[in-house]
Amino acid sequence: MRLIICLLVGLLISMPALALDRINLLFIGQVVPETCPLPFWFESEPAATFTLVPTKVHWRMDLDEARRQVRLYFPRTRELTWEYDFFMYINPYFEPFTPVQIDNMYSAITENGGGGFQTLGGITIDSAEPNFAWLQSTLAPAFPNDPSAVELWRQTTAGRAAYKVVLEKDSGLPPVLTPFLDVGIEEVPGSTFYIVAMEPQEGTTTWARAAGAFPKVTGREFPWLLSWGVGSGMTWSVADDLDVPWWSSIYEPSKQEYGLDILMNIIQHSLGRPIPQDVIVVNAVRRNLRNYNERVSTINAFIDFIEKFGANSNQVLGDKAEVDEIIEGARDSYLDSRYDEALALSEEANRAIVEFELRTMRLKDQALLWVYFTEWVAVSGTLLLSGYLVFFLMLRRGLYRRVRTTRLRSELE
Numbered sequence: 001m002r003l004i005i006c007l008l009v010g011l012l013i014s015m016p017a018l019a020l021d022r023i024n025l026l027f028i029g030q031v032v033p034e035t036c037p038l039p040f041w042f043e044s045e046p047a048a049t050f051t052l053v054p055t056k057v058h059w060r061m062d063l064d065e066a067r068r069q070v071r072l073y074f075p076r077t078r079e080l081t082w083e084y085d086f087f088m089y090i091n092p093y094f095e096p097f098t099p100v101q102i103d104n105m106y107s108a109i110t111e112n113g114g115g116g117f118q119t120l121g122g123i124t125i126d127s128a129e130p131n132f133a134w135l136q137s138t139l140a141p142a143f144p145n146d147p148s149a150v151e152l153w154r155q156t157t158a159g160r161a162a163y164k165v166v167l168e169k170d171s172g173l174p175p176v177l178t179p180f181l182d183v184g185i186e187e188v189p190g191s192t193f194y195i196v197a198m199e200p201q202e203g204t205t206t207w208a209r210a211a212g213a214f215p216k217v218t219g220r221e222f223p224w225l226l227s228w229g230v231g232s233g234m235t236w237s238v239a240d241d242l243d244v245p246w247w248s249s250i251y252e253p254s255k256q257e258y259g260l261d262i263l264m265n266i267i268q269h270s271l272g273r274p275i276p277q278d279v280i281v282v283n284a285v286r287r288n289l290r291n292y293n294e295r296v297s298t299i300n301a302f303i304d305f306i307e308k309f310g311a312n313s314n315q316v317l318g319d320k321a322e323v324d325e326i327i328e329g330a331r332d333s334y335l336d337s338r339y340d341e342a343l344a345l346s347e348e349a350n351r352a353i354v355e356f357e358l359r360t361m362r363l364k365d366q367a368l369l370w371v372y373f374t375e376w377v378a379v380s381g382t383l384l385l386s387g388y389l390v391f392f393l394m395l396r397r398g399l400y401r402r403v404r405t406t407r408l409r410s411e412l413e
Contacts (some may be wrong), residue, residue: 019112024269025050026075026084029092030125030243032057037248041260044290046331048267051084056093056125078104082112086165086267089118090242091125094133102137109142110231115270117236117263121145121198123153125388130154130166141201143224145237156197159216163190165224165246166211167259174267177207177225179279180258188256190224191244196223198239204228227270234270258283274337279337288346292327295353296320302360316360323352 025048032054042050053073055066075081075098081104094102094227108114122143125131130150136141140147167177168188172322176187196212200206200223210224227236243250247259259284265275303316330345 005374006160008327022046023048023086023271023273025082025086025267026053026309027051027088027090028053028055029090030054031090032089035243035250037242037250038088038090038257039261044293045260045264045286046289046334047264050204054098054136056091061093063095066093069100070096071081074101078107081105082108084108084114085271086115087116089122089134090138091119091260092122092131092134093125094131095138097137097394099138102139108144109233109235113271115236115267116143116232117238117266118143119144119238119241120149120194121149121237121239122151123196123198127157127196129192129385140231140314143235143237144201144204144228146199146201149197152199152268156179156214156217160195160251161212162186162192163195163213163224165190165208166221167189167208168206173202173205173207174269175277176274177262179265179277180262183256183258183279186263187257188246188254190246191240192343194241194244196239198226199380200226200238202226213239227266233371236266236270257287260286268328276339278339281343284340285334285339288343288350289327289330289334292346292350292353295350295357296359299353299357299360299383302357319356320357323349326352349363 005092025042027036027038027050030036031038033288035057038050039052043047051073054069055061059147061069061244068161070305075083081101087105087109105116109116109313116139120127122134122140122145123131125134130153135147135150164186164187167181171176186232190210190213198216204226205228206223207227213222213223224239225236226238227234242248245252245254246256248254258279261279266323268275272292299320322372326345327349330349333339333342333345
């Protein structure tokens, strides 16, 4: 019996750690791909799934359309709302939500141990007018930025300037942002327009400051990122927006490529999950997974194209399945936190998919060759037939008779 127990213990020790469940995310507000990097970032993130509830697209979405989007995509019950682990409010236009829906989100964070993240401190959605629907909701006090900071924001809107994100290097803080110091995130210039002055509520944690954002306010630097625990959950407020160059390249080229990695650290820390420390390796894995998905999308379009011309794609699909097995291994290793192994497999899969893409393009060219040949035969045949008819009818004129004077005409003369 003792031998069996020892064998079982040894087996359990030798087994790799089981991958955690995927994180279920709900993106609310200005979250369509053309204005927000979140869908592009998380589409290839193996550790997360997401749902979009767009309620704002610049100024092109009215209240009726926003309400329709909420009816279509927002969870209908409290239980369904609690299935989401983390809520992200990106310029959230909040008028379409009912008090019950807002309370469901509040309870999902504070009672069910979820997390939340808001941009622009929740104060505004367009850097012009206060977001009163948010500020007056029950969710506003659950976030670390004080809702009454709207008055401070009004006083500082005329004096904004480019800023630098300076991390709080307190050794007592968990390594959510500090791993990115080596890749130079403190040297990336911030936006001169989409930045708000936040006022931390009592008990919040300041992770970074927006140094130089409001030069007319002397003797004080305003926080860039805040967090605090609320109930059994954790929420965050950031002073800028995800579409500014500090975070992403939505409107202008970004000088840093770790936006997704920073957000994933925030999400994982909020939910009590381990945070990877080798940000360069993890970033490389995520980029490889994203590149693979983009190439596969192109290849699938090629395969659909050649099948329409009757080409046999069975061999191609079989070869693609072999490459897909490699990338699935990379995803499994990623979810098990074996990042070096995931990097090696994802690089192998990308090399294989590049060669596979070239083969698919050659097959496309072969399919098109018969199209071009058929068109050439048709055009050439038509040209020859037309030339023969022109020669026979117009030049030889063998079917024509000479024009003669009619009898009636002769008698009259």
